[in-house]
Amino acid sequence: MKNKGLLFVVSGPSGVGKGTICQEYVKTHDDSVLSISATTRAPREGEKHGVNYYYITNEEFEAGIAKGEFLENAVFCGNRYGTPKKAVLEMLESGKNVILEIEVQGAMQVRSHYPEGVFVFVIPPSLKELENRLRGRNTETDDVIKKRLERAKQEFALCEKYNYILMNDNLGDALSKLEAIMKAERCYMPRNIEFIKKEFC
Amino acid sequence: MKNKGLLFVVSGPSGVGKGTICQEYVKTHDDSVLSISATTRAPREGEKHGVNYYYITNEEFEAGIAKGEFLENAVFCGNRYGTPKKAVLEMLESGKNVILEIEVQGAMQVRSHYPEGVFVFVIPPSLKELENRLRGRNTETDDVIKKRLERAKQEFALCEKYNYILMNDNLGDALSKLEAIMKAERCYMPRNIEFIKKEFC
Numbered sequence: 001m002k003n004k005g006l007l008f009v010v011s012g013p014s015g016v017g018k019g020t021i022c023q024e025y026v027k028t029h030d031d032s033v034l035s036i037s038a039t040t041r042a043p044r045e046g047e048k049h050g051v052n053y054y055y056i057t058n059e060e061f062e063a064g065i066a067k068g069e070f071l072e073n074a075v076f077c078g079n080r081y082g083t084p085k086k087a088v089l090e091m092l093e094s095g096k097n098v099i100l101e102i103e104v105q106g107a108m109q110v111r112s113h114y115p116e117g118v119f120v121f122v123i124p125p126s127l128k129e130l131e132n133r134l135r136g137r138n139t140e141t142d143d144v145i146k147k148r149l150e151r152a153k154q155e156f157a158l159c160e161k162y163n164y165i166l167m168n169d170n171l172g173d174a175l176s177k178l179e180a181i182m183k184a185e186r187c188y189m190p191r192n193i194e195f196i197k198k199e200f201c
Numbered sequence: 202m203k204n205k206g207l208l209f210v211v212s213g214p215s216g217v218g219k220g221t222i223c224q225e226y227v228k229t230h231d232d233s234v235l236s237i238s239a240t241t242r243a244p245r246e247g248e249k250h251g252v253n254y255y256y257i258t259n260e261e262f263e264a265g266i267a268k269g270e271f272l273e274n275a276v277f278c279g280n281r282y283g284t285p286k287k288a289v290l291e292m293l294e295s296g297k298n299v300i301l302e303i304e305v306q307g308a309m310q311v312r313s314h315y316p317e318g319v320f321v322f323v324i325p326p327s328l329k330e331l332e333n334r335l336r337g338r339n340t341e342t343d344d345v346i347k348k349r350l351e352r353a354k355q356e357f358a359l360c361e362k363y364n365y366i367l368m369n370d371n372l373g374d375a376l377s378k379l380e381a382i383m384k385a386e387r388c389y390m391p392r393n394i395e396f397i398k399k400e401f402c
Contacts (some may be wrong), residue, residue, distance in 0.1 A: 121390075127401060156401040164388040165397065177388055184385035187365040187378055189322075196366065200328060200357040 005031075005092040006185055007114055008099045008178075009107045011154030012167075015134040017168045021122065022101045024171060025178055032097040034180070035088050038064070041079035056085065071110035072102060083110070095126050097182060099133030111161075118185050120178070121162040125169050127152075206232075206293040207386055208315055209379075210308045213323030214353030216335040218369045221400075223302045225372060226379055233298040233383070236289050239265070242280035243288045255285065270299075273303060273310035284311070298383060305359050319386050320361040321379070326370050328353075349400065 011020040038054040040061050049055050056064075061080045064070055072094050073082030083100055091098045100110065110117055124130040130152060134145045159165060164181050168174045185191070213219040227235050239255040241262050250256050257265075263280045265271055274283030284301055292299045301311065311318055325331040331353060335346045360366060365382050369375045386392070 094341060123397065123401065153402065159397060160390060160394050162390055164385065165390055165393050166388055177384060180381040180384035181388060183378060183381035184365065187367055188380060189361060189363055189366055192366050193361050194326065196357060196360060200324065201354060 002097050005094070005096045005098060005111075007088065007117040008032075008097060008182065009110050009117050009119045010099060010101045010122060011104050011107045011120070011155070011162070012166075012168075013124075013130060013155050014148045015130055015137070015152075015172060016122045016124050017070065017133070017171070017174070018101055018122040020171065021166070021168060021174050022099050025175055026099065028181065029097075029182075031095075032099060033091055034068050034099045035083055035091075035098050035128050037081050038070070039079055039081045041077075041081075071100075071113050072106035074103065086149065087112070104155050104161075108158075108161065116191075118164070119162040120164045120166050120181065121159040122166045122168050122174070123156070123159070125167060129184070138191065204296050206295070206297045206299060207383065208235075208289065208293060208311075208318040209298060209383065210311050210318050210320045211302045211323060212305050212308045212321070212356070212363070213302060213367075213369075214325075214331060214356050215349045216331055216338070216353075217325050218334070218372070218375070220301055220321040221372060222367070222369060222375050222379065223300050226376055227300065229376070230298075230380065231381075232279045232296075233300060234292055236284055236292075236299050236301045237284050238282050239271070240280055240282045242282075272301075273307035274315050275304065275307050286314070297319045305356050309362065310361075319365070319382065320363040321367050321382065322360040322396075323367045323369050323375070324360070326358070326368060343379075 010018050010022055011031050022034055036050065036054060037188060038056050038061065040056060040058050043049065043052070043055050047053065058080065061082065064082065065073060069085055070082035071085045071115050074082060083102065083106070100108070107119060111119065124133065127149070131145065131149060134140060134148055166174055168178050211219050211223055223235055227233050237251065237255060239257050239262065241257060241259050244250065244253070244256050248254065259281065262283065265283065266274060270286055271283035272286045272289060274281060284303065284307070287301050303311070308320060312320065325334065328350070330347065332350060335341060335349055341349070367375055367378055
């Protein structure tokens with residue numbers, strides 16, 4: 001069948017564990033890579049250009065937007081973040097699945113540019129469990145946690161725009177479900193119809 | 202999430218190996234069962250009622266059709282074959298995935314009664330390979346093989362009505378892809394949207 005890679009967009013509320021899932025997935029599956037975002041924020045201690053982010057200037061970022069070079073972009077805490085289209089498309093062409101871990105609004109931007117992407121929304125086993133995980137970090141005040149839970153509820157309301165939900169009950173199960181989704185999507189009829197018409201009809 | 206089983210309809214041309222895939226699958230996955238068809242044909246040596254088929258009379262079969270008791274039914278070589286709706290729905294309710302191995306026309310009947318089913322079309326690696334497999338059986342004349350290949354081509358033309366294609370390149374890979382499809386379908390958003398709205402919104 002087709003050897004081109006598939007684009008997976010993974011979203012979900014803060015604290016749900018989507019970052020860990022994506023990072024563990026690419027560690028254990030060499031057919032898949034994480035997309036590296038561009039940002040105008042300064043590199044933190046130990047971060048490397050082309051590994052954690054592509055660090056670019058505000059002018060470069062705006063020129064990129066003007067030329068349509070981002071699959072999605074957003075502002076967060078006064079810094080710009082975006083997914084470089086060219087790097088993603090090249091990886092897909094080379095046959096790798098590309099995983100984008102992004103927010104709901106960014107995901108919807110990606111869908112408008114790349115509707116053949118697969119959109120996965122990660123959920124916790126329950127709202128209570130999400131709250132426990134946020135509290136377990138011991139890094140946020142009650143007020144911040146309350147705001148994150150409110151925001152999570154707004155995000156859940158948008159999750160029907162995604163193709164799959166992935167309940168993160170435990171990491172192993174979540175990875176195995178993500179693997180199944182990737183494998184199944186390769187078999188999805190609309191992705192194979194040209195091949196079948198060419199070879200069998 | 203939902204604990205109800207999913208209905209999988211598996212079709213594909215004669216000689217593609219769909220029967221072996223389905224039988225092996227249920228042997229190795231106790232969350233899945235094969236549907237047992239009803240037929241008006243007489244049991245062959247060694248066949249058992251309720252194991253290979255439900256053997257019923259023509260009158261019983263016609264009464265069943267009149268009462269809407271079949272998910273699909275067809276005539277083959279002068280005998281009637283049908284999928285008993287009640288048995289399938291009971292297995293689904295009990296949480297088992299149910300696999301129906303049926304022809305394309307029957308599959309389309311099932312879809313009209315049960316659109317939430319998952320429709321899988323098994324293909325060979327190539328038309329040449331299908332011909333080799335049919336010839337390898339050493340049971341059919343050239344003329345019969347030619348007719349089967351013609352019929353296969355007609356079936357391929359209808360395969361876009363299915364959700365997935367499953368290339369039967371080798372049995373192990375085919376079983377692993379079928380397993381992935383089943384797992385991924387459980388995560389499919391429309392199957393979970395009620396649960397999410399209830400629990401998270």
